[in-house]
Structure formats: C-alpha cells, structure tokens
Amino acid sequence: MSAAVDFEPAGELKIGQVGIANLRIRTLDVSRLVEEMRGRVQRAPKLFARAAVVIDFGGLTRTPDEATARALIAGLHEAGVLPVALAYGTAETERLSEALGLPLLAKFRASYERDESGTAPEAAAPAPRREPEPVPKSAAKGAPPAAATPASNSAPGMIQSTPVRSGQQIYAENRDLTVLTTVGAGAEVISDGSVHIYGPLRGRALAGAQGNEQARIFCREFHAELVAIAGHYKVMEEIPKELRGKAVQVWLEDQQLKIAALD
Structure with a gap:
C-alpha cells in the first residue's frame, strides 16, 4: 500500500504591511520548508527574492532548539529570502531570539491573525466599529454578493487622485482606499x-491589513503583481491569464482568495 501524500504546506506564508512576510511554521521540517520557499521565490522572483521574512513558531507545540532554528535560517537564506525577526510567542521564543541575534516582532502577527478558536489574540487591538458602504451594482461572475465593507466611524475613505508610482506606498489606516488613477509596477x-482602483493595477494591493476578512479589492484593469486580503495572497503567476486586463473583484471565502471578473 502506498503511503498517503501530504499536500498541506509545512509553512503558511502571509503578506503583511511594508513588504514583510510572516512565515508561520506548521511542520518543523527544515528541508521541506526551504524547498517550499525556494519554490515561492522561483514562481515570483520579483516579489520574494531577497524578501524580508518574520519566522513565526506559534503554530508548533514546542519551540525548536537553537541548532534547528539556525539550520532553518541558513536554508531560507540559501533559498533566496531574508529572515529578519521572530514573531513573539512565548518566553522560549524570546530566549531563542536572543541566542540567534534576531529581534522580536510582537505586533505583526496579532495585526492580522486570529487564533484557532477564532478569537483575536490578546495583543491585538480591537477592530474599530465600522459602517457598511454601498455595494457596487456590478457583481463578479460566480461571486457572492459583496459583503458590507468596514469603514471607520471617525475617518472617511481615503482618496488617492494621483498615480502611485514604483517604490511608493499608500496606506489607508482604519478606512477604505480609493485610487482614481494607476498603481504602477513596484508600487x-x-x-x-x-x-x-479605477485605473490599471500593475503593482500590489493589500486590503484588510488589520485582519478584516470582509474587505475586498475592486479593480478596473487587472495586472497585479500581488493581491492580498487579511494576509491571504496570490501573485501574478497564480492568477488566471483570462483575468489579466479585466475588471475584477477579489474577496476571501473559506480562507481562500477568490478572483472573478466583473460584468
């Protein structure tokens, strides 16, 4: 009898703000983790090559020893990414970070992730109370009706009226973002x-950055390098070619990122 094949990734990668990725270790298998990250770099070299990664051991029952952690860090470097910190979790993680000479990032994980019970970690700030915005008349083919999008009581939506150019980052805190023109490659x-986005999207768009899984991305002309909602992402190489250049919406359903054309 042949052995069952494990299709679950050993490490769950999520994209956060300022271009930092959070690699939450699910299975402490160094060679497997390194091969997964090498594959990600090969599929999207412009995105992941020399990318800053926070290593998160919170998905394990035990914190790895220093030798194993060092082997993982060396392997990730060899795969083409840059481990820059550990995600804070326990006192053991703190001691490990000191031994490795890496900083701890306490807020990164809590900013978008919920624990297995579905409740926000204690370190996470409570989500602001928001009002729903009108749903666009056009709906995605095969997509459910657009859910109410959180928008802050105190802050109106942010409007970007000039092009977002390569290397530029625009962040709408606790509110929606509307871009009236182009988001260039590398932006x-x-x-x-x-x-x-009412013009072409050629760079990256991240919605629900603080964990709002009801957030969506709407784009008039889709050429994205990456799209993400609440940390769940897809890169250009994973997006069906028939959607490129089309008007689309992106939403999260059952922890899976969905993309569909708008009528």
Missing part, C-alpha cells in the same frame, strides 16, 4: 478596509 497600496 503598493494598503488599506485596513477595501481597496477600489
């Missing part, structure tokens, strides 16, 4: 709510 737009 990044981030919102704690939804992102609406």
Whole structure:
C-alpha cells in the first residue's frame, strides 16, 4: 500500500504591511520548508527574492532548539529570502531570539491573525466599529454578493487622485482606499478596509491589513503583481491569464482568495 501524500504546506506564508512576510511554521521540517520557499521565490522572483521574512513558531507545540532554528535560517537564506525577526510567542521564543541575534516582532502577527478558536489574540487591538458602504451594482461572475465593507466611524475613505508610482506606498489606516488613477509596477497600496482602483493595477494591493476578512479589492484593469486580503495572497503567476486586463473583484471565502471578473 502506498503511503498517503501530504499536500498541506509545512509553512503558511502571509503578506503583511511594508513588504514583510510572516512565515508561520506548521511542520518543523527544515528541508521541506526551504524547498517550499525556494519554490515561492522561483514562481515570483520579483516579489520574494531577497524578501524580508518574520519566522513565526506559534503554530508548533514546542519551540525548536537553537541548532534547528539556525539550520532553518541558513536554508531560507540559501533559498533566496531574508529572515529578519521572530514573531513573539512565548518566553522560549524570546530566549531563542536572543541566542540567534534576531529581534522580536510582537505586533505583526496579532495585526492580522486570529487564533484557532477564532478569537483575536490578546495583543491585538480591537477592530474599530465600522459602517457598511454601498455595494457596487456590478457583481463578479460566480461571486457572492459583496459583503458590507468596514469603514471607520471617525475617518472617511481615503482618496488617492494621483498615480502611485514604483517604490511608493499608500496606506489607508482604519478606512477604505480609493485610487482614481494607476498603481504602477513596484508600487503598493494598503488599506485596513477595501481597496477600489479605477485605473490599471500593475503593482500590489493589500486590503484588510488589520485582519478584516470582509474587505475586498475592486479593480478596473487587472495586472497585479500581488493581491492580498487579511494576509491571504496570490501573485501574478497564480492568477488566471483570462483575468489579466479585466475588471475584477477579489474577496476571501473559506480562507481562500477568490478572483472573478466583473460584468
């Protein structure tokens, strides 16, 4: 009898703000983790080559020893990414970070991730109370009706009226973001709510940056390098070719990122 094949990734990668990725270790298998990251770099070299990565051991029952952690860090370097910190979790993680000479990042994980019970970690700030915005008349083919998008009581949606150029980052904190023109290649737009782009999207768009899984991305002309909602992402190489250049919406459903054309 042949052995069952394990298709679950050993490490769950999520994209956060300022271009930092969080690699949460699910299975402490160094060679497997390194091969997964090498594959990610090969599929999207412009995105992941020399990318800053926070290593998160919170998905394990035990914190690895120093030798194993060093082997993982060396392997990730060899795969083409840069481990820059550990995600804070326990006192053992803190001691490990000191031994490795890496800083701890306490807020990164809590800013978008919920624990297995579905509740926000204690370190996470409570999500602001928000009002729903009108749903666009056009709906995605095969997509459910657009859910109400959180928008802050105190802050109106942010409007970007000039092009977002390569290397530029726009962040709408606790509100939606509307871009009236182009998001260029190498540019990044981030919102704690939804992102609406009325021109071509050639760079990256991240919605629900603080964990709002109801956030969406709407784009008139889709050529994205990356799109993400609440840390769940897809890169250009994973996006169906028939959607490129089309008007689309992006949403999260059952922890899976969905992309569909708008009528």
